[in-house]
Amino acid sequence: MKSSNEDRIYSDGNRRENHEGLKAWLNPSRYGWERISYWLQRLTGVFLLIYFVGHVIETSSLVDGKDAWNAMLELTQTTWGHLFLILVIGTSTFHSANGIRLLFTETGRGLGKPGRPDYPYSPVSLNYRQKSGIWIALILAATAMLYGASILFAGE
């Protein structure tokens, strides 16, 4: 019986009808901080992967000699280049700090213990530790961005 269920779930068919699809993770607005952190973690992850590929290609200009390297470096010396780098600093800080929080959370740490639920049923897993973790990640990211901006724009 189980396998037939699995087959049915596996076959796409009209099972996807009325499913939210991509909208579900692109719209973080309705369910509070944890949903926002989930959304940001994914967005920053995708952004950082794109940056990482770009960074590997950028630094490969080393092998073509000094001129190619300096030409590449020029790209990051513009205002937009600075802004992009500041964004990289911010997203990587958030992704790291929030990632450490998730490492604890997703292995069952810092969530509180199951008990007897009582009205108004505020869930123990969405406790202040989780929320402050998200805020700390956001504050760290903002601080890192400010620090990065002070270094990058000081050179001009």
Added chain:
Amino acid sequence: MTALLSIKTRRTKLGHDEKKESTLEDSRKVVHLRVYRKNPKQDKSSHFDKFEVPVQRWTTVLDALLHAKEYLDKSIAIRYSCRMASCGSCGMKINGIPRLACYTKISEIDGNIITCEPLPNFPVIRDLVGDFSDFFDHHGAMEPFIHNQNVDIIDKNRLTEFIQTPEDVENYLQFSYCIKCGLCYSACPSVGSDTRFPGPQALAQAYRYVADNRDDATQSRLNIVDNKHGIWRCHFAGSCSVVCPKGVDPALGIQLLRGHLVNFSKNDKKLAESRTRDLGKT
């Protein structure tokens, strides 16, 4: 003279009372219900029907919908039963968030317009009624019953008691309060795009039996959820716990279950098991 006076005062008193009653009448609010309508067998696209429904301070969304069904349009399809958040039938998306219609008072909602849509992630049967087959299949795949090799359930003479302390019960009690209303399933962003993901409800039930020290099939339960579309598709967006009307907190259960899978939190259960064994001996 005094009699006349007393009549006069009584009249004014009466008049005052009438006035008070009429102000009560005025304060009776009217809300605009927007109800999602679609019969997949006939209609290609959906539309919203608008109803004006009088409400009191204590009127729930379900009451308002039933008023509309009774007096304005008998063809509205709703699924409901207990009207007191025990059966989990009347889950729907109310003003964008999955909620139980019977558990949501209109006075709790901001604004005068109440939009009722069917729960997302459930195929629509008609209007506000969704198809729960996938949801229940996922639940069934978790084998939601006690496995215990040492207890013979066929031979009555060999039946034994399961002994649990109140602490042992508290390990899983809150997850057993699940009423299978499907709100968490429709709030979950992973379920939104992954139809093979069991969803918060089923995974929380898997944890409910893993945490129950009467159950001895922990390993096979972990094997059920440990696959490509299994428990790893949860990313702790926490939305399931936000919408749960019974305080089940599925996100907590899923993360604790994940702790078992990455070998971090096995000790709790072992401790509980040895304690129960000791109790059994004494």
Added chain:
Amino acid sequence: MKIHYITGIAALLVVAVHIIMRLVMPFSMSLEYENVIANYQNIAYAVLLESILVLIAIHGFNGLRIILIEFRQNIAWENGVTVFTLVAMIALIAYGTRTIIVANGLGSSKE
């Protein structure tokens, strides 16, 4: 998912060292061609760069695989996603390794 956690933590540590290296001297100086080549010549630093490359590539492309695998559920899509992310990961690692090896050789040939 364990691999995601482990590579995540490890990558964080090595990237921290990588960034601190940028800050040991004034930022604009640290990126001059000669200084960067000197960095690559240092075997320990080259090993550090290689480990960053491998760890982040695994972490990043595994993350991409996780996101993509949640979109559709059929065997062709799942296999396609796995093959695509693996190939992209190996290609990126190979390309980056080439830079590290060649840049390392560049420095020594100049001397």
